[in-house]
Amino acid sequence: MPGANVMKAGGNTEKYVDTKRKDDVRYANILAAKGVADAVRTSLGPRGMDKMLSTANGDVIITNDGATILNKMEVTQPAAKMLVELSKSQDIVAGDGTTTVVVLAGALLKQCLNLLSKGLHPTIISEAFHKASEKAVEVLTAMAIPVELSDREALVKSASTSLNSKVVSQYSSLLAPMAVDAVLNVIDPGRPNSVDLKDIKVLKKLGGTVDDTEMINGLVFDNKASHLAGGPTRVENAKIGLIQFQISPPKTDIEQNVIVSDYTQMDRILKEERNYILGIIKKIRATGCNVLLIQKSILRDAVTDLSLHYLAKAKILVVKDVEREDIEFISKTLNCLPIANVEHFRTEKLGHADLVEEVSVGSGRVLDEAERSLHDALCVVRCLVNWRFLIAGGGAPEIEVSRQLGAWAKTLQGMDSFCIRAFADALEVIPYTLAENAGLNPILIVTELRNRHANGEVNTGINVRKGQITNILEENVVQPLLVSTSALSLATECVRMILKIDDIVSTR
Numbered sequence: 470m471p472g473a474n475v476m477k478a479g480g481n482t483e484k485y486v487d488t489k490r491k492d493d494v495r496y497a498n499i500l501a502a503k504g505v506a507d508a509v510r511t512s513l514g515p516r517g518m519d520k521m522l523s524t525a526n527g528d529v530i531i532t533n534d535g536a537t538i539l540n541k542m543e544v545t546q547p548a549a550k551m552l553v554e555l556s557k558s559q560d561i562v563a564g565d566g567t568t569t570v571v572v573l574a575g576a577l578l579k580q581c582l583n584l585l586s587k588g589l590h591p592t593i594i595s596e597a598f599h600k601a602s603e604k605a606v607e608v609l610t611a612m613a614i615p616v617e618l619s620d621r622e623a624l625v626k627s628a629s630t631s632l633n634s635k636v637v638s639q640y641s642s643l644l645a646p647m648a649v650d651a652v653l654n655v656i657d658p659g660r661p662n663s664v665d666l667k668d669i670k671v672l673k674k675l676g677g678t679v680d681d682t683e684m685i686n687g688l689v690f691d692n693k694a695s696h697l698a699g700g701p702t703r704v705e706n707a708k709i710g711l712i713q714f715q716i717s718p719p720k721t722d723i724e725q726n727v728i729v730s731d732y733t734q735m736d737r738i739l740k741e742e743r744n745y746i747l748g749i750i751k752k753i754r755a756t757g758c759n760v761l762l763i764q765k766s767i768l769r770d771a772v773t774d775l776s777l778h779y780l781a782k783a784k785i786l787v788v789k790d791v792e793r794e795d796i797e798f799i800s801k802t803l804n805c806l807p808i809a810n811v812e813h814f815r816t817e818k819l820g821h822a823d824l825v826e827e828v829s830v831g832s833g834r835v836l837d838e839a840e841r842s843l844h845d846a847l848c849v850v851r852c853l854v855n856w857r858f859l860i861a862g863g864g865a866p867e868i869e870v871s872r873q874l875g876a877w878a879k880t881l882q883g884m885d886s887f888c889i890r891a892f893a894d895a896l897e898v899i900p901y902t903l904a905e906n907a908g909l910n911p912i913l914i915v916t917e918l919r920n921r922h923a924n925g926e927v928n929t930g931i932n933v934r935k936g937q938i939t940n941i942l943e944e945n946v947v948q949p950l951l952v953s954t955s956a957l958s959l960a961t962e963c964v965r966m967i968l969k970i971d972d973i974v975s976t977r
Contacts, residue, residue: 491971491972494972495591495967495968495970498546498547499548499581499582501546502552503579505539505542505571505575506552506575508538508542510902512533513568513634513903514902515907516908517906522541522542532636533568533635534841534845539557548970551967552571552575556568558570558959559955560848563848563951564848564849564852565845565848565849565852566952570955573895573960576896577960581964581968584887589888591971595965598964598965599961600885601874601961602961605896608874609866609870609954612866612869613859614858614860615858616857618653618656618853621646621649621653623947624653625646627949628849630948631846637679637838637842640679644679644843648847648849652666652847652850655669666851670688670798671843671844673836673837675836690788693827695780697781700777700787701785702827703825703827704824705823707759707823707824708760708820709803710760711764711791711796711805711820712808713807714809714811716749716771716772717746717776718742720768746776750776752811752814753811753814760788760822761780786825800820803820804820804821805818805820806818849949852951853951860948861928862947862948863903863931863933864900864904865927865929865941866953867898867900868915870896871894872893874889874896900915900931901914904933906933907931914931914938917938918930928943
């Protein structure tokens with residue numbers, strides 16, 4: 470009887486236990502999660518399709534970035550949401566491979582359905598998948614090629630591979646070297662194996678082409694310099710002050726009206742305000758400061774027209790309305806300290822720059838997809854800083870892992886052998902999908918790949934541009950080892966969690 474067990478409780482008594490609900494919940498979870506994976510599968514690879522996403526406020530986003538697609542999708546089923554979180558996890562760990570990790574999870578879940586239908590217990594499948602995942606990471610590590618950060622060419626190849634599947638792929642020769650140089654420039658000598666991408670700021674402007682993209686080894690603001698009263702817009706040998714206080718007349722903490730009926734008293738108030746502002750500016754000028762960055766204030770105006778006039782007279786270049794979240798980045802980049810009070814304004818707290826100038830560029834809506842693509846390339850270079858190994862792309866690692874796991878499964882006995890064979894079969898989804906999205910015959914391609922790998926050609930993969938199987942390493946299609954190992958491990962863990970869920974309880 471499906472979904473039911475008869476269990477002996479002792480003596481001759483028998484107890485009926487209904488397991489159909491648990492099976493139904495598990496089946497529904499797997500189907501929902503697999504549906505999400507199927508939705509993004511066509512976006513995999515350089516020839517993958519793009520998705521058009523319509524947001525609630527009417528905006529349209531066109532992207533093939535797995536993390537973005539899943540993040541914008543309205544997913545309600547709890548197990549399907551786990552795949553959205555899976556993609557986010559891959560984005561945090563590696564930055565690239567967000568589509569791959571979801572497609573892998575979907576293929577593993579498909580194998581789980583087959584295994585469950587044959588009567589295997591979810592715990593047995595889960596444990597076997599865990600062993601297979603660990604073995605797969607060992608195989609990938611053995612395939613990897615060490616890379617040095619001094620080998621700029623290898624880093625650029627890896628960043629180019631990441632950009633090849635993006636909308637801006639035709640600009641990879643420009644963006645890839647830029648991504649490499651940006652990451653290498655912000656490596657902290659005290660922590661040579663880690664990079665914080667917050668140290669790299671990407672500003673987007675509509676008005677030119679992607680060809681106009683350039684890397685500035687310094688700091689770029691999206692704000693204009695103050696032009697009031699003819700203030701300077703170019704300063705050489707700049708001494709830069711970053712202030713968090715206001716250069717404007719003080720106001721009461723509570724909303725009040727002050728009524729002044731006598732003109733002489735009004736004149737006195739204005740005179741006091743002028744003297745107050747002049748006193749602040751004299752203290753700033755006394756330190757030699759000639760560029761002032763002013764944090765945006767929410768309580769009152771951080772700077773008034775009068776104070777801007779006096780700052781212009783003092784030949785100080787002013788950039789106002791600096792966002793609070795940018796303060797840490799600015800102070801780290803300029804090696805200066807934010808100053809919260811004019812009494813603490815000291816020369817040693819100032820930053821230095823050879824040149825500060827205002828440059829006119831285009832303005833308008835942001836180029837989101839180009840930024841997402843560049844972010845992936847930056848993440849790829851960051852991965853290589855964290856774990857300095859490269860691996861071939863084009864489905865080569867997945868086929869090699871599948872082949873070695875299949876051979877290992879034959880040496881095992883019992884259920885483990887059966888489950889690990891299923892795990893190995895699931896990995897073929899990556900080369901199969903790459904071929905399918907490129908308009909090739911996936912069955913012929915995957916069969917040929919298996920044969921070539923069986924003959925020891927471990928770096929043979931699918932060259933989707935040429936539409937044939939080649940040594941993918943020689944074609945410069947490479948990726949960080951961390952992207953592949955992270956995708957395998959995270960996909961397996963997600964599938965194991967879904968397998969072990971046998972009920973959904975609402976807590977609302």
